[in-house]
Amino acid sequence: MADAAQATGGAEAPVLDVIDLKKHFPVKKGLFGGGNAKVHAVDGVSFHINQGETLGLVGESGCGKSTVGRTVLRLLNPTEGTIKLSGRDVTHLSKQDMRPVRREMQIIFQDPYSSLNPRMSAGDIVGEMLRVHGMGNGEERRTRVAELFERVGLRKAQMDSFPHEFSGGQRQRIGIARALALNPKVIIGDEPVSALDVSIQAQVINLLMDLQKEFNLSYLFIAHDLAVVEHISHRIAVMYLGRIVEYTDKKTLFTNPKHPYTEALLSAVPIPDPRLKRKKLVLEGDVPSPINPPSGCHFHTRCPYAEERCRVDSPVLREVAPGQMVACHLR
Ligand code: SF4
Numbered sequence: 350m351a352d353a354a355q356a357t358g359g360a361e362a363p364v365l366d367v368i369d370l371k372k373h374f375p376v377k378k379g380l381f382g383g384g385n386a387k388v389h390a391v392d393g394v395s396f397h398i399n400q401g402e403t404l405g406l407v408g409e410s411g412c413g414k415s416t417v418g419r420t421v422l423r424l425l426n427p428t429e430g431t432i433k434l435s436g437r438d439v440t441h442l443s444k445q446d447m448r449p450v451r452r453e454m455q456i457i458f459q460d461p462y463s464s465l466n467p468r469m470s471a472g473d474i475v476g477e478m479l480r481v482h483g484m485g486n487g488e489e490r491r492t493r494v495a496e497l498f499e500r501v502g503l504r505k506a507q508m509d510s511f512p513h514e515f516s517g518g519q520r521q522r523i524g525i526a527r528a529l530a531l532n533p534k535v536i537i538g539d540e541p542v543s544a545l546d547v548s549i550q551a552q553v554i555n556l557l558m559d560l561q562k563e564f565n566l567s568y569l570f571i572a573h574d575l576a577v578v579e580h581i582s583h584r585i586a587v588m589y590l591g592r593i594v595e596y597t598d599k600k601t602l603f604t605n606p607k608h609p610y611t612e613a614l615l616s617a618v619p620i621p622d623p624r625l626k627r628k629k630l631v632l633e634g635d636v637p638s639p640i641n642p643p644s645g646c647h648f649h650t651r652c653p654y655a656e657e658r659c660r661v662d663s664p665v666l667r668e669v670a671p672g673q674m675v676a677c678h679l680r
Contacts, residue, residue, distance in 0.1 A: 362436055363397035364567045365421070365454075365535050370394045370430035372413075372420045376640060388639050390416040392591035393430075395666075398535065401561065403568040405578030405599070407614065408588035411636045414571045417588070418537045421569065422454055423447055435534065452482060455528040459540035461520035465512040471523050472498070472508030478530040497526040502556060518549035525556065529564070537569045542577060554581050576618045579603065587611050590639055590647040593666060597673040607675040609652050646678070654679055 372391040390413045398404045406414045419425045421432055423439065432440045439450050458464035465474055472494050479490045495505045501522040512520055521541065528536050538557070542550040558581055560566060572578045578585060585602045587595040587610060595608040606612050613632040634651055637643055643650045649659040658678055666676040 363433075364400045364435055365398040365569070366431075366433040366436075367397065367417075367421060368395050368431040368433075370417065370420060370432065371428040372416050372425060373428045386640050389591045389642055390639055391420060392642075394588070394591070394593055396586050396593065396596065398567045398569060400534070400567055401565045402583045403561065403570050403581050405575075405582030405585040406569060406571045406588060407575055407578055407585060408573065409636050410573055411639065412588045413591040413639065414573075414588050415539050418456065418539045418569060418571050422456055422537060423450075424456075448482075452531040453533050454535045454537065455531065455533040456537045456539060457521070457524045457528050457541040460544050461517065461524045462512060464524060465520060467512050470509050470511055471503075471515065474512070474523060475508075475526045475530055478527055482531060484531070493530070494526075497529055500529070500560075501526045516549075517545050518553060521545060521549075521553055522556070525553075525560070529560065532564070533566070535567045535569065537571070539571050540573065541570070543572065543574075550577065551580075557581060574617075575603075575614050579618070587614065590636060590642050592647060592676065593674075594648065594676045595674065596666065601670075601673050605670075605673075607669055607673060607680045608677050609654055610648050646676075 370391055371393055374388040374390060376386050376388055394417055396404060406417060408414050416425065420427050423432070423442070427440060430440070431438060434450060434453060439447065442450060469477070472491070475497055476490045476494045479485060479493060484490065485493065494508060498505055498508060503519060503522050503526070507515070512523070515523065542553050545553060557568065561568065568581070570578055570581055579599065582599050584596070584598050586593045587608065589610050595602065595606065595611045602611065603615065606615055609630065612630045616629045616631060630653065632651055637647070637650055645661045646652070646655070646659040646664050649655040652659065656678070662678065664676045664678045666674050669675045669680050
C-alpha cells in the first residue's frame with residue numbers, strides 16, 4: 350500500500366507513524382469446515398499523526414478501527430507492519446521494554462463504566478497509573494490526582510467517590526484524567542464519546558480539544574460516525590473492512606469526498622446550511638465478514654458504481670489530488 354504519510358504530512362517528523370499495519374486473528378472453522386481461517390481485521394493500514402494533531406479514524410462497526418488502536422498501543426501484537434513512536438520502532442518491543450513507551454501512549458475507552466474498576470475510588474483509579482509506573486510517593490500522587498481532577502472538570506472532593514456515583518460524562522472525565530496522568534504524547538480515543546448523550550459528547554470533545562492545546566497532545570480519535578470526528582479532527586482516515594479507503598484533511602473530506610464509501614458515510618451527516626446540497630448515497634446491507642472478505646475491492650458488494658474489474662482487482666490507495674489519498678479504480 351502507498352505510504353499515505355508521504356502525501357499528507359507536514360515537514361516535522363510524526364509523533365506516531367504506522368506503516369502497512371496488519372492484524373489477522375486465527376479462527377477455527379466449524380466442525381466440518383476444514384482448516385483454519387483468519388479474520389483480516391486490519392489489512393495493511395498506514396497513517397501518521399503529527400504533534401498536536403488529531404487524526405479521526407472512521408468506519409462502520411466491524412471495520413477494524415478499534416483493532417488498529419489496540420495494535421498501535423501494542424495491547425495486541427501486530428501480524429505485520431511497523432509502529433514508530435517519535436521515530437522509534439516499537440513494533441517488536443518486549444513487554445518490559447514497552448513499559449516506558451506506555452507512558453507516552455494512552456487510551457480512553459468507549460464505555461467509561463466498564464473500563465473503571467467499580468471497587469476502586471475514582472482517585473485511586475487515576476492514581477493507579479502513577480503507582481504502577483513508580484511515580485512519586487503517596488502524598489505526591491494524591492496531589493497530582495487532585496490537579497488532574499480539577500483539570501478535567503471534576504471536584505477534588507470527588508476523588509473518594511466510586512464510579513457508580515458519577516454520571517456517564519463524569520466517568521469519561523475520570524477516564525481522561527487517567528489517560529493524562531503520565532503526561533503522554535499520544536492518546537487513542539476508542540469511540541470515547543459514542544456512549545454519551547449528544548450534549549455531553551460536545552462537552553467531552555471540547556475538553557479534549559482544550560487539553561490538546563494545553564499539552565500539545567496528539568490524538569487518534571476512533572468513531573463510527575463522521576459527525577462526531579468533524580469538530581475535533583485535523584485529518585480523517587476512512588476505513589472499510591480492514592483497509593483505509595480515503596485519507597485526507599477534514600475540509601477536503603467533507604466538501605469533496607472521492608470514495609463512494611465516504612460519500613455514503615457523509616450522506617448520514619446533517620448539513621447545517623440548508624442552501625448547501627450533498628450527493629446522497631444510501632448503503633444497503635452490512636459490512637461483509639472479515640473472515641472471507643469480498644475479492645478485489647472489498648466494497649464492491651455494496652458499491653453502486655462497481656464494475657467488473659472491481660470484483661477482481663484491489664484498488665491501491667493513491668493520491669488523486671494534492672493531499673487526498675483514495676483507493677478506488679474510478680477516482
Ligand atoms: Fe466502488 Fe469499484 Fe471504486 Fe470499489 S473500486 S469503491 S467497487 S467503484
